[in-house]
Amino acid sequence: EAGVAQSPRYKIIEKRQSVAFWCNPISGHATLYWYQQILGQGPKLLIQFQNNGVVDDSQLPKDRFSAERLKGVDSTLKIQPAKLEDSAVYLCASSLLARSYNEQFFGPGTRLTVL
Amino acid sequence: GENVEQHPSTLSVQEGDSAVIKCTYSDSASNYFPWYKQELGKGPQLIIDIRSNVGEKKDQRIAVTLNKTAKHFSLHITETQPEDSAVYFCAASPAAGNKLTFGGGTRVLVKP
Numbered sequence: 001e002a003g004v005a006q007s008p009r010y011k012i013i014e015k016r017q018s019v020a021f022w023c024n025p026i027s028g029h030a031t032l033y034w035y036q037q038i039l040g041q042g043p044k045l046l047i048q049f050q051n052n053g054v055v056d057d058s059q060l061p062k063d064r065f066s067a068e069r070l071k072g073v074d075s076t077l078k079i080q081p082a083k084l085e086d087s088a089v090y091l092c093a094s095s096l097l098a099r100s101y102n103e104q105f106f107g108p109g110t111r112l113t114v115l
Numbered sequence: 116g117e118n119v120e121q122h123p124s125t126l127s128v129q130e131g132d133s134a135v136i137k138c139t140y141s142d143s144a145s146n147y148f149p150w151y152k153q154e155l156g157k158g159p160q161l162i163i164d165i166r167s168n169v170g171e172k173k174d175q176r177i178a179v180t181l182n183k184t185a186k187h188f189s190l191h192i193t194e195t196q197p198e199d200s201a202v203y204f205c206a207a208s209p210a211a212g213n214k215l216t217f218g219g220g221t222r223v224l225v226k227p
């Protein structure tokens with residue numbers, strides 16, 4: 001079974017530029033998550049989708065971050081404009097359902113460096 | 116919201132010894148507590164989990180314990196091996212929504 005795919009794996013940009021990350025979840029998984037993992041910290045949930053609807057985006061900085069999952073499968077996370085403090089690994093995860101006890105499977109992440 | 120504290124932040128053990136990582140959580144509504152292992156350049160991978168109606172769970176060399184009254188849970192790794200070297204994260208999730216709140220992580224180094 002193929003895992004969660006993410007691209008690109010690495011991205012370096014200047015502050016105030018924009019950037020987009022792509023995620024393809026495990027086939028059949030209805031729930032998709034984006035996490036931000038700052039170096040030396042645990043992942044922090046940014047947004048959770050159930051199919052193509054948003055379940056939780058309470059920690060998403062909506063003035064600069066946006067995410068979509070138009071067809072309920074793959075997803076894109078965008079940052080515009082980027083700040084230095086956005087340097088982090090952006091992890092995508094998926095689970096079969098949004099109910100508790102459902103294992104979340106993580107992709108390898110995209111490492112973003114903002115200069 | 117939920118807050119998860121994890122200790123220690125780093126742990127160095129001799130191969131064959133045991134390692135223990137402890138976490139506390141704040142939200143009494145949390146009822147699912149997974150543990151993830153993250154190797155360099157990879158995403159976290161679930162290694163074991165425990166539900167609130169269970170006090171202890173074991174899987175080969177790994178065990179987790181949960182004390183709901185005290186709101187803390189622990190990971191125990193016995194007979195550590197070099198391949199156990201990684202960063203370990205605890206997490207907590209409420210009954211609905213499957214939202215995970217992670218601890219800050221523990222970097223475990225197993226010395227041969």
